[in-house]
Amino acid sequence: xxxxxxxxxxxxxxxxxxxxxxxxxxxxxxxxxxxxxxxxxxxxxxxxxxxxxxxxxxxxxxxxxxxxxxxxxxxxxxxxxxxxxxxxxxxxxxxxxxxxxxxxxxxxxxxxxxxxxxxxxxxxxxxxxxxxx
Numbered sequence: 001x002x003x004x005x006x007x008x009x010x011x012x013x014x015x016x017x018x019x020x021x022x023x024x025x026x027x028x029x030x031x032x033x034x035x036x037x038x039x040x041x042x043x044x045x046x047x048x049x050x051x052x053x054x055x056x057x058x059x060x061x062x063x064x065x066x067x068x069x070x071x072x073x074x075x076x077x078x079x080x081x082x083x084x085x086x087x088x089x090x091x092x093x094x095x096x097x098x099x100x101x102x103x104x105x106x107x108x109x110x111x112x113x114x115x116x117x118x119x120x121x122x123x124x125x126x127x128x129x130x131x132x133x
Contacts (some may be wrong), residue, residue: 001104008096010034011104012112019096025103034112036103047102054098055090059083 001011010018015031025036037043063083067074 001107002101005100005104006097008100010036011100011107018100022096025096025099038103038106038110043106044099044102046106047098050102051091051094051098055087055094058090059087062086 004014005011008019009016010029010032012034013029013032015029017030018026018036020026027037028035063079066079
């Protein structure tokens, strides 16, 4: 599930196309119809926190490397501006990955329930054909 999420696929079925835009997931997976927000308003707060922690750790290792290379006269102004730009850019680039990985972790700990997979029952009742076949 984690690998599928890291490739921006649905962690449940592996389908592509779960992103509506770079900054927003679709409501449901196009293939398995899994509700990607898991019916909670603040669902992705954990994703934001994990993404921020991960990017800060990457920044800390980069800062340490720059300090070790340039010691005893590190370029503090350059570190400040380039570091800020790096953090801003890395957060923007990692945003969708954080959301899909958080969804995968949640699916590992809270597997998909029958209520979330209720589209099978709805298709049988309404007579709609399953587009995945």
